[in-house]
Amino acid sequence: MSRNKEYAMYWGCWVPSRQPSVEAACRKVMDRFGIGIRDMEGVSCCPDPVVTERLQREMWLALAARNISIANSMGMDLATVCNGCYETFFEAIETLKTDNTLREEVKKVLEQIGKPLPSSTSLKHIVEILGQDIGIDEIKNLSTNKLSKLNVAVHPGCHLFRAHDREKVRDKPKLLEDIVDATGAKRVDYGIQRFCCGYPHRVVEEEFSLKMMLAQKLERMWEEGADCIVVSCPACNIQFEFGQLELKRKYKMSFGEGIPVVHVVELVALALGIKPEEFGLHTHRGPTKNIITKLEK
Amino acid sequence: METTQEKEILQNLRTQLGEEIIRESRMAPDSPVIKVSKEKLIDALKILVENHEARLCTISAVDNGLDFELIYHMSIKGFIIHVKTSVMKEESKISSITGIIPGAMTVEREIWDLFQIEFDGISDPRPLILPKEWRENKVAPLRKPMGGIVAEYQKPTVETLMEQGQVFTMPSTVKTNRENMQLPEVQTTMNRPEALKEIQEVARLVKFDEKVGYNWHKKKLRY
Known part of the structure; x- marks a missing residue:
């Protein structure tokens, strides 16, 4: 375990303005393990790897x-709690290394706003910080075993499969599963973990996204007895939480009172015995109170 | 390849118009393209006609959804130089060049008919190929609806990015939740005006604003 390590934490757009409980849980968990996280001043949207990149690659890369x-400039490695931001920074770092033309264009743009072209940067997803810097054993050792009654469906999200080598595409999703196991929660195998939640499709064809993609996953998770869904991406979180509300309202499809959704740092926070109200678990739009009820039984 | 003649013409334009020659490119190896603002179009064409004996071949009009592109193809002793300018669709109006090239009148009338671009000061404004009632009552046949590259569902994302540097606003309920959780103030472009200025400067430098059709004054996309 690498205690005293410090990261420049990129919170992204979703977490601070839609899911502050993820930020609160992350700060508390990192503090508990002695990992420093420093907020990045003046950052913009990463920008998102779907809309902005498609519209104009130069703008996307420059930002x-x-x-x-x-x-x-903070002298730290970059960390993120979001799969989408991870995807953007991963690809931006690669592009700046390999595409001379774009690198020179971006260099000129940054010079005009008084920023240097970034040098070699190490990027980590929070799953890597939890699973590698802190370590699975350390999480296991500090977990209170309170989560043993909780059946968890893990949804890694598409961008978590991003890796430099083809052989490593499953490393981070596997790490996510190992973290969930280390918390003491029971992971359910619902068979279609790799399947997309449908978030990117939602804004184009909502019915397809909800009924053909999201509902497929939810049905399998529900059949396997999942008490909650664990994600590593705020966009997937939104899709699972709001998507269930929309499925119920528009298509009369529901899964009990709804399956609650938490980010992996929130699950670890619960495992460490951090009280749910301390990090605002109740601020989710889904029925996260059912997780607490289950744990208190 | 730039010939001596071409070099001389472009140099003359640069000297007289300076920065008004917005961009130079090439349509074919022997066919230069210069882009000028619509305010300087007449000046550019006047230089070509009076100093280099240029003749107008024709004018092309292109509707790219957001703006019209007008290309004045000028023949100068064996080679063609293309003078390009843009007309915002919201305005759909440009000065006629019939004051310096009277023969442009029929082409301008045709473009007016087909694209609904008004040529201010044209010597004869009557419709050329469509019935005279058409201009008042119907959309010009080659004019597309106003639209850009940003799809309807992406518009809030792009507008918020341009206005705040982030793609989501901060609802008051979340602000309250953050305070209750004792989370620190968000330090992004959302509440760091000097950082937001950098983002907006980047958008201008890479011409993202032009590409997506962002109206800085209204803080909205133009469509």
């Missing part, structure tokens, strides 16, 4: 490079 440059 991503500016954000990475802020982490550089």
Whole structure:
């Protein structure tokens, strides 16, 4: 375990303005394990790896490079709690390394706003910080075993499969599963973990996204007895939480009172015995109170 | 490849118009394209006609959804130089060049008919190929609806990105929740005006604002 390690934490857009409980849980968990996280001042949207990148790659890369440059100026590695932000920074770092033309264009743009082109940067998803810097054993040792009654369906999300080598695409999703196991929760195998939650499709064709993608996953999770869903991506979180509300309202499809959704740092916070009200678990739109009820039984 | 003649013409334009020559590119190896603002179009064409004996071949009009592109193809002693300008669709109006090239009148009338671009000061404004009632009552046949590259569902994302540097606003309920959780103030472009200025400067430098059709004044996309 690498205690005293410090990261420039990129919270992204979703977490601070939609899911502050993820930020609160993350701060408390990192503090508990002695990992320093420093907020990045003046960062923008990563920007998102779907809309902005498709509209104009130069804009997308320049903003991503500016954000990475802020982490550089802090002298720290860059960390994120979001799969989408991870995807953007991963690809931006690669592009700046390999595409000379774009790198020179971005360099000129950054110079004009007084920022240097970022140098070599190490990027980590929170799953890697939990599973590698802190370590599975350390999480296991500090977990209170309170979660043993909780059946958990893990949804890694598409961008968590991003890796430099083809052989490593499953490393981070596997790490996520190992973290969940270390908390003492019971992981249910619902068979279609790799399947997309449907979030990217939702804004194009909502019915397809909800009925053909989200509902497929929810049905399998529900059949396997999942008490909650664990994600590592705020966008997937939104899709599972709001998607269930929409499925119920528009298509009369429901799964009991709804399956609650938490980010993996929130699950670890619960495992460490941090009280749910301390990190605002109740602020989720889904029935997270049912997790507490289950744990108190 | 730039010939001596071409070099001389472009140099003359640069000297007289300076920065008004917005961009130079090439349509074919022997066919240069210069882009000028619509305010300087007449000046550019006047230089070509009076100093280099240029003749107008024709004018092309292109509707790219957000703006019209007008390309004035000028023949100068054996080679063609293309003078390009943009007309915002919201305005759909440009000065006629019939004051310096009277023969442009029929082409301008045709474009007016087909694209509904008004040529201010044209010597004869009558419709050329469509019935005279058409202009008042019907949409010009080659004019597309106003639209850009941002799909309807992506518009809030792009507008919030341009206005705040983030793609989500901060609802008051979340603000309260953050205070209750004793979370620190968010330090992003959302509440760091100097950082937001950098993002907006980047958007201008890479011409993202032009590409998506962002109206800085209204803080909205133009469509």
